Amino acid sequence: MKVMLVDDSKTMRNIQKGILTQLGYSDLEEACDGLDALSKVGAFQPELLLVDWNMPNMDGLTFVKKFREQGNKAPIIMVTTEAEKSRVVEAIKAGVNNYVVKPFTPDLLGERIKETLSRIAT
Amino acid sequence: MAAAAQETSPTVAIASDKMSAQLVIPPGYDPEMLTTTLLKEIIRDAGVEVTDFTTQALDALTQNKPPADQKNTIDVACAQPPTHGTDGSVQWFVDEKEPSNPGRQADEKPGEHTGNGAEPDAVSYYDRCAFMMVKTGDEIGRIHPALIGQDGRDVTGETIPAKSGKEVTLQIDESIMRRADGTLIVQQDGVLYREPGKARIRRRIEIKDYVDFSTGNLDFDGDITVGRGVRNCFIVKATGHVEVKGLIEAATIQAGKDLIATGGFAGREQGHAYVGGSLKGKYLDNVRGHVKNDLCMDREVINCELTIDGGINLPHGSIIGGKLIPTGEINIGTLGSGAGVETNLVIGSVPMLDPFAEKLDAMVRSLTIDRDKLIEEQDIINKMSAKGRMTATDKERQTEIMFELSTINANLQKAQRTLDSVTREIQKRRCVNITIHRMVNAGVTLIYGHLRHKITTEIKGPARIYLEGGDRLVYRQCDAPSRPLAQVADVQAIRQSKIAA
Numbered sequence: 001m002k003v004m005l006v007d008d009s010k011t012m013r014n015i016q017k018g019i020l021t022q023l024g025y026s027d028l029e030e031a032c033d034g035l036d037a038l039s040k041v042g043a044f045q046p047e048l049l050l051v052d053w054n055m056p057n058m059d060g061l062t063f064v065k066k067f068r069e070q071g072n073k074a075p076i077i078m079v080t081t082e083a084e085k086s087r088v089v090e091a092i093k094a095g096v097n098n099y100v101v102k103p104f105t106p107d108l109l110g111e112r113i114k115e116t117l118s119r120i121a122t
Numbered sequence: 123m124a125a126a127a128q129e130t131s132p133t134v135a136i137a138s139d140k141m142s143a144q145l146v147i148p149p150g151y152d153p154e155m156l157t158t159t160l161l162k163e164i165i166r167d168a169g170v171e172v173t174d175f176t177t178q179a180l181d182a183l184t185q186n187k188p189p190a191d192q193k194n195t196i197d198v199a200c201a202q203p204p205t206h207g208t209d210g211s212v213q214w215f216v217d218e219k220e221p222s223n224p225g226r227q228a229d230e231k232p233g234e235h236t237g238n239g240a241e242p243d244a245v246s247y248y249d250r251c252a253f254m255m256v257k258t259g260d261e262i263g264r265i266h267p268a269l270i271g272q273d274g275r276d277v278t279g280e281t282i283p284a285k286s287g288k289e290v291t292l293q294i295d296e297s298i299m300r301r302a303d304g305t306l307i308v309q310q311d312g313v314l315y316r317e318p319g320k321a322r323i324r325r326r327i328e329i330k331d332y333v334d335f336s337t338g339n340l341d342f343d344g345d346i347t348v349g350r351g352v353r354n355c356f357i358v359k360a361t362g363h364v365e366v367k368g369l370i371e372a373a374t375i376q377a378g379k380d381l382i383a384t385g386g387f388a389g390r391e392q393g394h395a396y397v398g399g400s401l402k403g404k405y406l407d408n409v410r411g412h413v414k415n416d417l418c419m420d421r422e423v424i425n426c427e428l429t430i431d432g433g434i435n436l437p438h439g440s441i442i443g444g445k446l447i448p449t450g451e452i453n454i455g456t457l458g459s460g461a462g463v464e465t466n467l468v469i470g471s472v473p474m475l476d477p478f479a480e481k482l483d484a485m486v487r488s489l490t491i492d493r494d495k496l497i498e499e500q501d502i503i504n505k506m507s508a509k510g511r512m513t514a515t516d517k518e519r520q521t522e523i524m525f526e527l528s529t530i531n532a533n534l535q536k537a538q539r540t541l542d543s544v545t546r547e548i549q550k551r552r553c554v555n556i557t558i559h560r561m562v563n564a565g566v567t568l569i570y571g572h573l574r575h576k577i578t579t580e581i582k583g584p585a586r587i588y589l590e591g592g593d594r595l596v597y598r599q600c601d602a603p604s605r606p607l608a609q610v611a612d613v614q615a616i617r618q619s620k621i622a623a
Contacts, residue, residue, distance in 0.1 A: 012518060015525045054514065081514040103520030106528050 002027045004046035006037040006063065007079070008055040016050055016079070019106045023113065034058025038066060046074050048117070053080035053091075061094055068095035075116050079109070132161065134168035134198070140276035143170045143199035145183075153187040161198075170199045171279035199277035207271030207287035212306075214263040216254050216314060253327055254314040255342065262314060263321075265292060265304040297323035311343045325362070333358055333373070351385060355392070363399070380415075389426075400432065405439070416450070429473045437559055441465060447473050452556040458563030458577070468569045470554045470589070475544055482541040489534045496523050496530070554595070556587040568607070570595055575611040 003025050005013045013030050020028060029044045031037035033055040049067075053060040064076055075097040082088075083101045091099060098116040100109055130151055136143045145161065158180045162172050170176070179198045188194040256262055268287030276282055294300065298321060299307045308314075312323040325344035329337055334353040340346060341359040351368030352358055352375070358366075361378035368385040372392035375381055383403030387393055395401060395411035405421040409428065416432035417423070423436065425443040433450030434441070440456040445466040458465040500523045506512050512520075554570065562581040567574055571593075581587075581597055587607060590596040595607040607613075 009518060011522055015522060018525065018529075081517040102514075102517040103524055105524045 001025055001048060002029070002044060002046045003048045003050065004029045004031060004037065004041065004044060005050050006031045006034065006055070006060065007050075007052035008032050009052070012052065012079075016109070019109050020113075022106070023110055034060060034063030034066070037063055041067065041070075041072065048113070049074060049076045050079050051076055051096075053078060053082050053087075061091060064091070064094045064096055075120050077112055077116055079104070132156075132164055134165055134170055135195075136168065136170060136199075136277060140278055140280070141201040141203070142197060143168070143277045145179075145196045145198045147188065147194040147196070149191055149193050151190060153190050156184055156187055158184055165198055170277050171275075173199065175200050201277050201282070202275040204274030204282045204284035205272040206285040208269045209287040210268040210290035211266045212263055212290055212292055213266060214316075216256070216262050253337070253340070253342075255312075256308045256314050256323060257311050258308055260308040261305055262298070262308055263306040265290060265300065265306065267304065291319055293320045295322050313342065313344075327360075332368070345379075354390075386421075395428075408444075417446075417448070431474055433553075441467070447471055449473060449551060450553050454556065454558055455583075456560045456563070457556075457558060458561075458566035460563055462563065462565035465563075465566045466569060467556075467566065469556065470552050470570045472548045472551045475548050475551070479541065479544045479548060482537055482544060485537045486534065486541055489530055489537060493527065493530045493534060496527050499523060500527070554587070554589045558583040558585045558587070562587075568595065568611070569616070572615050574614045574616050575607050576614070577611050579610040581610060 003020055005016050005020075005028060007013050007016070010032075017028055017030075029040060029046065031040055035058045037049075037051075038058070051060040051064060055063075058066075060078060060080065064078075067076070076095065077098045077100060078091050078096045079100045079102065081102045088099055097120070098112050100112050130148055132145055132147045132151065134143055135146055143165070145165065147156070158177070161180050161183070162176070165172055165176060176198045179196055183196055268289045270286050271284030273284045274282035294306070297308070297310050297312065299309050301307060306321070308323055310323055310325065312325045313327050315322055315324055327340065327342050327344065327346045328349070329347065330349040332350045332353055333340060333348055333356050339357040339359075341357075343361045345362035346358060346360045346364045348358070348364075348366040348368070352366055352370045352373040354372045357374045357376075358364060359376040363379045363382070364375055364377040365382040366375075366385060370383050370385070370387040370389075370393065372388070372390040374394040374396075375383075375387075376396045378398040380399035381395060381397045381401050381403075383401070383406070386404040386407070387395065387409050388407045389395075389409035391408045391410075393407075393409040395406075395409050395413070397411070397413045397415070400415040400418060401413045402418045403420070405419055405423070406426050406428075407422070407424045409426045411428055413428060413430045413432065416435055417428065417430045418435040419439050420436075421438070422440045422442060423444070423446070427445050428447070430446065430448040430450075432448070434446065434448045434452045434454060436454045438455050440459070441454060442456075442459045443463045443465050445468065447468040449472050452467070452469070457467070500520065503512065503516050503520050503523070506516060507520075556568075558581065560583045562577055562583075562585065564577050564580050566577045568577070568587070569575075573595075575595060582599065585597055585599040587595060587597045590604060596604040597607050597610070598604040
């Protein structure tokens with residue numbers, strides 16, 4: 001499965017890469033902000049995206065909206081420090097499928113991914 | 123009248139061996155009478171076969187008629203000599219190559235002849251092996267068949283028989299295969315032995331004399347037996363047993379199985395023994411190395427540094443000086459000497475596993491330190507979180523810590539499990555049981571764990587030294603009760619034992 005990681009922090013992307021590799025996902029692409037991600041989704045065609053909210057150039061929410069406007073239906077999990085309920089609702093309205101709040105454990109991220117994919121499948 | 127006519131007629135002279143014939147034309151014979159037809163008749167009448175050679179000779183004669191006033195002699199027949207056959211032979215490819223140099227990793231010992239030892243292409247005579255080492259599949263020679271030969275023909279047309287060649291006989295066994303074209307192929311690794319009429323490959327080198335410049339260093343897949351000794355600086359390596367009936371000097375012996383030093387091993391601090399089996403023999407003097415099984419000597423082991431994965435068996439011998447690290451039981455005549463020579467015996471260790479356990483222990487401690495640092499940092503962030511002062515950066519750092527902790531914990535668990543398993547194995551193999559038949563002299567040091575027991579009062583044999591209560595060294599003479607070894611030894615701590623005894 002192709003997974004795209006969108007986060008301005010290289011460290012966070014490395015952590016997510018490590019977790020995903022342990023879970024068996026090896027086809028990964030990285031983007032450092034929303035703009036970068038938009039330029040890569042056409043060629044990469046991700047089947048799952050992990051997106052941070054607060055990023056320079058284009059934040060995660062704007063990216064999600066534009067991604068959905070293009071007709072892309074791949075599941076998106078928001079991985080962010082934003083934990084307020086209103087923020088969560090806003091993200092879901094924009095087209096996010098699931099939400100993980102930092103800090104998170106590797107197990108928690110793994111669970112969210114499985115949960116998201118099984119929901120999509122049903 | 124007829125006799126007078128014969129004297130003036132051409133005649134044919136045949137050589138006594140019938141290999142040639144000549145036409146003799148007497149002086150005064152009319153050259154006009156010399157016709158090819160007439161001359162051929164004369165030649166045939168003489169019993170000589172007329173061949174192309176004859177015709178050519180006669181044509182030349184009739185075209186260039188010789189002067190009539192002198193005797194003329196012309197070769198008119200030449201025999202075809204026979205081509206005799208050749209005997210079969212064996213061509214040995216191995217003789218056409220450079221002598222083998224199996225000791226390619228030989229130490230850089232100076233050769234005798236190389237004027238300047240710094241020359242890059244200098245030859246080491248230690249490496250020039252006199253034995254022909256071969257490997258399975260090597261083509262070592264070819265049997266050439268005998269050639270029959272071709273008969274000849276003398277001037278009278280009779281056959282001169284040719285002699286036929288004799289086939290070569292070469293006796294080989296299953297170690298050498300002969301292909302249909304006569305090529306000889308090696309069927310097993312070993313050394314090629316050749317005698318007249320015989321060849322075979324053996325997995326054993328037998329040297330009647332010394333291992334020296336006549337043999338070069340040896341590196342052999344099989345057993346090696348040396349009838350006399352091994353000279354200084356030479357290297358003998360074998361995957362099988364090595365037996366040396368004479369003295370081993372300051373040489374290096376590497377045996378995949380047992381090493382038998384019947385004549386002793388006088389290493390002079392340059393001798394090395396690496397033995398995959400047991401090391402047996404007369405004595406060892408200044409030898410370093412490793413023995414995978416037992417050390418069994420008839421006499422002394424002097425100033426040696428050896429690690430022995432088995433036990434030591436010298437019931438009539440002595441260990442004097444040096445340092446021995448056995449794993450198994452020790453059965454010895456005398457330990458140390460009356461002169462108080464420092465003799466070290468490390469007991470209760472498992473040299474094969476102890477270093478590995480130490481590394482694992484260090485790894486576990488290092489991982490634990492890293493883990494504790496991360497937990498400490500995590501606690502600080504958690505406290506800030508409880509006070510509502512956690513920033514986005516803190517949250518990210520918190521995630522990083524969780525990830526790193528997860529990895530460290532997994533590695534720590536693995537390392538600890540392995541360490542526990544190795545420690546259990548060490549406990550199983552650890553053996554402290556020394557049987558002394560004659561004496562333990564003062565000056566002998568027994569190192570057990572982190573304690574050094576230097577014997578201050580001699581212990582007369584028969585006696586035993588062993589562990590009591592799991593960790594206390596005691597000694598016992600004959601039927602007397604056991605006593606702490608500390609009573610006759612000066613005990614000092616040498617280092618903190620990292621692995622529980």
